């Protein structure tokens with residue numbers, strides 16, 4: 326049992342990456358925090374299951390080295406990002422084509438620098454090695470001219486300042502793509518499958534501004550995974566906090582500006598409260614917050630002792646010929662995720678999964694990798710119905726994090742539905758808190774506790 330009258334300047338509800346990162350920023354500024362987490366572990370959605378020497382993420386595996394908050398968030402100095410091979414591999418009509426963004430030394434201008442057909446026969450197992458050059462016009466996203474236009478478009482978006490992207494007119498990404506002047510085959514053969522994976526949104530109902538941000542990160546950085554699994558990121562943040570800051574197994578039932586009630590651990594008193602839970606719980610604790618729709622995501626992990634020959638590439642299906650949105654031999658990207666001699670293939674299915682998802686995924690993987698998956702072993706099927714909040718237009722990427730003096734909210738639902746968005750919202754919430762605490766000194770010394778506002 327924790328001390329019921331525990332004193333901290335700020336109580337933070339939720340130890341996902343947003344709550345932990347905010348705690349870090351506040352502690353670094355000399356503000357004491359208590360982080361209350363309902364689960365027995367930290368990390369929230371960034372969880373990694375350990376099975377027989379494999380490290381199996383519940384989340385899809387797409388971070389970008391261009392996410393600014395991965396560099397800015399205090400406590401992440403020791404984070405190692407393992408990049409995929411540049412760009413992506415696109416499967417279309419039995420062939421695999423590489424689309425690589427960003428050319429070292431040539432900057433974003435050469436955003437599309439390689440077009441390669443890696444497989445000519447759908448069933449032939451491939452080994453890593455030099456890729457055969459594409460035949461002109463064989464790429465699923467168009468002719469050489471189309472490819473040059475796509476390269477120029479990606480190059481331009483990589484250099485547009487974020488604030489300028491956010492002033493562009495907003496519509497559903499699927500509509501905006503059609504109006505961008507790129508050929509339909511470029512949009513359907515490359516941009517749609519790529520954006521669906523980056524946004525966890527198969528129908529591309531997401532705001533075009535969020536889609537532009539995702540494309541910008543793709544064109545200016547490398548897709549990557551955290552070495553050791555998704556959980557490493559929150560664990561690093563938690564480890565860097567003063568001992569005794571994080572309390573797991575403590576479920577918060579209500580909040581006000583100067584106190585937090587818990588299910589079994591009494592009341593915590595404080596000078597301010599930051600709610601850093603998922604969107605649905607935040608709306609329960611802070612009535613008046615909107616509950617968004619969510620995109621469901623399923624991640625399926627297989628192992629084999631004969632890894633398909635796609636190396637460390639992320640593989641997408643331009644033909645959308647099955648349930649798989651993207652897949653990779655993740656152990657080739659981050660060898661710490663599988664025991665020696667075994668390959669880990671991690672695959673993401675977007676939207677409602679089909680019945681008998683593992684069978685449907687295996688069939689699709691067999692076509693994508695050009696090899697039989699019959700002897701592959703299924704390690705885990707993780708389905709998360711409320712994986713990421715939908716970001717339909719109009720989507721405010723800078724949703725308010727300060728509800729009133731003493732009451733704040735952060736998490737991916739206040740920004741973009743990504744790790745970058747969660748960390749950025751924490752950054753904004755910590756700044757708002759510090760401004761209020763600095764301005765008001767003991768902000769609530771003379772004030773009675775206030776109840777939660779109805780509108781936000």
Ligand SMILES: Cc1cc2nc3c(=O)[nH]c(=O)nc-3n(C[C@H](O)[C@H](O)[C@H](O)COP(=O)(O)OP(=O)(O)OC[C@H]3O[C@@H](n4cnc5c(N)ncnc54)[C@H](O)[C@@H]3O)c2cc1C
Nearest residue numbers: 339341342343363369370384385387577712736737743744
């Ligand atoms: C399947 C899947 C795939 C994804 N793919 C990607 C991707 O490719 N790229 C990307 O950038 N992002 C991806 N994401 C999204 C990313 O994981 C999230 O945006 C990010 O982890 C959100 O962090 P958070 O701290 O805002 O929320 P959360 O991680 O949800 O943390 C909230 C915490 O609050 C705790 N909590 C809830 N209620 C209470 C309570 N009453 N009392 C105390 N504690 C409470 C929860 O237990 C949890 O630990 C994916 C997510 C999923 C699930």
